[in-house]
Amino acid sequence: MIAQTQAERARAEADLHANAGITPRRMSRAEITALVTALGDITTVLRDADLADKAEVYRQLGLRLTYQPETQTVRAAVNLSAHRGVMVCVRGGT
Template sequence: MKQRTRNPYVFRGLIYCAACDRRMQGQYNHGAAYYRCRFPQEYALANQVEHPSNVYLREDALTNPLDTWLASAFTPHRLQQTITAMTDAQPLEHPPALATAAQAIITDCDTKLERYRAALDAGADPTVVTGWITQTQAECARAEADLHTQSGTGPRRMSRTEISNLVRALGDIAGVLRDADSADKAEVYRQLGLRLTYEAETQTVRASVDLSAHRGVMVCVRGGT
């Protein structure tokens, strides 16, 4: 049985400071959980960041509004709309620059090899042309190795079906959030790939959900008892 921490932080590792994009750290004060971003003045000057010495966010000021938003977004009558929004919000897939360059080299080598073979057929010196072919084939082999290394390194967009399956694997999100204790709430947030960004100046939190980090590894969480 997993031991629960005495003072659990529901949003541990999930809240970021908008000013510096660093994770905010949990801190208890008079029995209440807070999240704090401390940015010493010399660091702010060195990094050209306008940042208060300390940024604080109280946990219980965020929990209810966030749970209300999530419960609303994942209710049965809005589920398809939410899945569509999550599918469309994914970044477009772009092949890594090195893979694109390697593919261009391979295409160029293929063109050269066709010309060299045509030159042989036309009566060019076989010794000279064979040297060209050997050099080009070696260049092509290096590019193919680079392409193989780069393939699959970029993020892959999830299909609508994959997102639907992961959402359904979580079960009744609204029910779990309503009844769960702090540790189980934290597990739901983690599995949703929740990211919270706190803007201290406006005292607002931007929330986003990203299931891509958890594709294929979703587990069930229990409600409160």
């Protein structure tokens, strides 16, 4: 499953490189729906992943989760440009 996620990421990064320098456009409702549907399997993969693998995926995505014990909430922050254009692997090939 991690390999599939990596392949999807590689395709997305290739699309980013192909579209570099192009003014971004708003996505259509259908495009957003298709994207969310395609990412649906990723939530299952992450839910069932080993904790160390999950932490590495979050790190490579630039995602930081901070637990707030006083309110029992989690604050999520993401750096969208953290690894743009850099292909990385989680624990080698799977």
